[in-house]
Amino acid sequence: MPTKPPDLIYGVDETPPTVPLLLLGLQHIFIVMSALVFPVVIIRAVGGSAEDTAFVVTMSMLAGAIGTVLQTVNRRGIGSGYLCPAVCGPSYIAASLLAVQTGGLSLLYGMTAAAGVAETIFSRFLHRLRFLFPTEVTGVVVTMVGIAVIPIAVQNLIGTGTGDPVSEPAELIVAAVTLGTMIAASVWSKGGLRLYSVLVGMVAGYIAAGITGVLGADAIAQFVEAPLFALPEIRHPGWSFDAALLLPFIIVVLSSTFKTIGDLITCQKINDADWKRPDMQNISGGILADGLSAVVAGLLGGMGQATSSSNVGLSIGTGAASRAIAYVVAAILLVLVFVPKLAAAFVIMPAPVMGSVVIYAVTFIIVTGLRIITSRMMDARKTFVVGLSFIFGLAAGMIPGFADGMHPLVQPVFVSALSVATVTALVVNLVFRIGIAERQSLTLESGTGFPDAIFSFFERVGGAWGARPEVIRRAESAVNELMELVTITGAADGPVQVDVKFTEEALTIVARYRGRALDLEPGRLPADLLADGGDFSRLPVLLIRQYADTVRTDERDGECRVRLQFEH
Structure with missing residues (x-):
């Protein structure tokens, strides 16, 4: 309606x-x-x-x-x-x-x-x-x-x-x-x-x-x-x-x-x-x-x-x-x-x-x-x-x-x-339209330096696709928080491959890496978050779930995958 x-x-x-x-x-x-x-x-x-x-x-x-x-x-x-x-x-x-x-x-x-x-x-x-x-x-x-x-x-x-x-x-x-x-x-x-x-x-x-x-x-x-x-x-x-x-x-x-x-x-x-x-x-x-x-x-x-x-x-x-x-x-x-x-x-x-x-x-x-x-x-x-x-x-x-x-x-x-x-x-x-692919990929390394790479990538593909700016901002933030979580937990044994697909109805992101699966189940912020030495490890999870409309994780043959979907 x-x-x-x-x-x-x-x-x-x-x-x-x-x-x-x-x-x-x-x-x-x-x-x-x-x-x-x-x-x-x-x-x-x-x-x-x-x-x-x-x-x-x-x-x-x-x-x-x-x-x-x-x-x-x-x-x-x-x-x-x-x-x-x-x-x-x-x-x-x-x-x-x-x-x-x-x-x-x-x-x-x-x-x-x-x-x-x-x-x-x-x-x-x-x-x-x-x-x-x-x-x-x-x-x-x-x-x-x-x-x-x-x-x-x-x-x-x-x-x-x-x-x-x-x-x-x-x-x-x-x-x-x-x-x-x-x-x-x-x-x-x-x-x-x-x-x-x-x-x-x-x-x-x-x-x-x-x-x-x-x-x-x-x-x-x-x-x-x-x-x-x-x-x-x-x-x-x-x-x-x-x-x-x-x-x-x-x-x-x-x-x-x-x-x-x-x-x-x-x-x-x-x-x-x-x-x-x-x-x-x-x-x-x-x-x-x-x-x-x-x-x-x-x-x-x-x-x-x-x-x-x-x-x-x-x-x-x-x-x-x-x-x-x-x-x-x-x-x-x-x-x-x-x-x-x-x-x-x-x-x-x-x-x-x-x-x-x-x-x-x-x-x-x-x-x-x-x-x-x-x-x-x-x-x-x-x-x-x-x-x-x-x-x-x-x-x-x-x-x-x-x-x-x-x-x-x-x-x-x-x-x-x-x-x-x-x-x-x-x-x-x-x-x-010639030369514009509906799918684009980005390889990221955990640690430092990935925020600039994420921002540049989504600015480029978002402009080429003519996506809504607010959806691209949410996608940038969600991938950034995902990489923060990978860095904090040390879950990835190597680079993280980010595959992005765009249609007029949705923007879909699939992040793939070798290592340990991430726990992205919803939960509450720890009570001691604002205290000295508080546990911030769950904050990226909550932010990811806030930015994305759908969050799914799975693991196949030692490869962990995180799927994020944004309605467009």
Whole structure:
């Protein structure tokens, strides 16, 4: 059972009271709605009508509601069980544009559904690929999930973007009020205000936008004129398929999968104070839900769906990670499908307000990724895995036209900072795995000088394996105490051979020597330990048993063995 971290107000299995639950769901909806700009961009890029745009947005909301439920249920291998809403996936933008330009909306819907099928198939094999995601790769993916969103978040924050290259003073004021209010509510508030920091900040942002004129009369009129209730207009053109576009959409699937892995690992970590490594079985269920969401989107006539990093960041910032919030998010999305006036309140959201929300959320994502990276020991190999991944990932996001000269089939990999960083991390990690053995050995002589040899050995192998520092410290101390005991008792007739094996689940040490077997049975400290001339001979035994999770001794053919195991 996961241990709830102290900074969480509502853990994944806890249900907030009704009113807080609705308000928390409403906060998440603001972020979910901001992702609806992606299908609008795609339809407008090919000269689609306002009716086509409205239909794609509506069906995307419906698909997002279904996808959010699928991700949350965690039943029969479907879903992760975490608060990780489904939104229009930015990974789909490039391939979706290519599909619409090639064969219209029918091809977009058919290829989106096909991509979802491919992702569901891939999810069934993911749990066998854990070796591809050691901690340094996992940390890079999580960190880049946040960093990749920074450009569009900052553009919105300062009120610039397509067709609006100038940031106005009024927009900066709105951004400062919105983000400042959110941060103040998170850092200095007492009681439950932290739960609603985003909602409070957005209300302040809307008010500031209205006062400064950023929220103009046209936007307000759009809200007023929107009908209270209406059935969505069905304009589905059907489905088509083009094998030539399969590779770009497969690449989209991989990019989306890497992002979802990062999101779900973050969910696992923030909900478990004792988190040690990714639960790939749980992540496989999450990827399956992700793929099914894309299938649903393609069938309904919406844009491909993926998990929302910003929503995960919001749950960290507010301290509310209850899965019950996800069901509220899905319910509100369903309501929005039939209530255009309520949807219009989100549609007219000022860009600085939207950017402030995303900046607030991704801050927590980036820091969580860095914490994952630094939770393990690092050597030169792992330093290059992390460093090169960040360098090339950031280059893809910073250099205009980074992927322009590449073949259209592989461009989707290189237009995203996240996908470039992830592919770099995976490739460099696989290359650097060459030459790293799961078993290492050390020969020690009783007497003096062994502490330095033990320390140097475990620092070297711990960094190469990417082991948790606290486990390596305990192993160092246990072997040091074992050698102290061998020296005190004179048990070894020669050198002590120390064999160490590492897996993600355990660190196992077997010490072998010729001589007398050691008595490592548990006992109490002698009563005269602190007296002059006290008996210290049992102290190393007690310390060894304190450091190691399992201690065993045996003797075969005159060779004594001590087996120490440390859970990892």
